[in-house]
Amino acid sequence: xxxxxxxxxxxxxxxxxxxxxxxxxxxxxxxxxxxxxxxxxxxxxxxxxxxxxxxxxxxxxxxxxxxxxxxxxxxxxxxxxxxxxxxxxxxxxxxxxxxxxxxxxxxxxxxxxxxxxxxxxxxxxxxxxxxxxxxxxxxxxxxxxxxxxxxxxxxxxxxxxxxxxxxxxxxxxxxxxx
Numbered sequence: 001x002x003x004x005x006x007x008x009x010x011x012x013x014x015x016x017x018x019x020x021x022x023x024x025x026x027x028x029x030x031x032x033x034x035x036x037x038x039x040x041x042x043x044x045x046x047x048x049x050x051x052x053x054x055x056x057x058x059x060x061x062x063x064x065x066x067x068x069x070x071x072x073x074x075x076x077x078x079x080x081x082x083x084x085x086x087x088x089x090x091x092x093x094x095x096x097x098x099x100x101x102x103x104x105x106x107x108x109x110x111x112x113x114x115x116x117x118x119x120x121x122x123x124x125x126x127x128x129x130x131x132x133x134x135x136x137x138x139x140x141x142x143x144x145x146x147x148x149x150x151x152x153x154x155x156x157x158x159x160x161x162x163x164x165x166x167x168x169x170x171x172x173x174x175x176x177x178x
Contacts, residue, residue, distance in 0.1 A: 034152050050099055072159070
């Protein structure tokens with residue numbers, strides 16, 4: 001952080017976008033979050049093969065949208081607009097599924113592993129909670145969280161709204177609104 005402050009105060013870096021980002025870091029000014037349908041947070045199902053069917057398409061759509069926005073900045077911008085896309089490529093899992101546990105286990109006894117939650121039924125038989133029907137942990141092991149984020153500065157947000165790529169600023173809630 002001290003190096004960022006040195007560079008910012010010395011004005012050695014001539015890039016206005018980088019200077020603005022350094023200023024935002026130093027003064028703890030958060031960038032704006034750009035809300036697009038392509039960047040909506042969602043939970044995606046994992047199929048039996050361990051693949052996530054819609055993830056690749058969602059990433060491609062989001063990358064195309066980001067490129068479209070960057071082209072808009074080049075064509076209509078003043079050079080002060082910037083956008084940062086945080087597109088997750090690793091899966092965010094709630095809990096490991098049975099295939100992952102079987103693949104990563106160290107011993108032959110799956111019940112000796114550290115991660116899966118073990119339960120004992122009425123008959124004294126141990127089992128894993130993810131193997132049980134209708135368990136929340138079992139359902140969570142079959143989904144991943146896809147959370148892309150797009151950040152931009154005020155100039156970028158204004159341009160995106162002018163070109164109607166984003167809706168106008170949201171209206172404040174009125175008393176009595178539900």
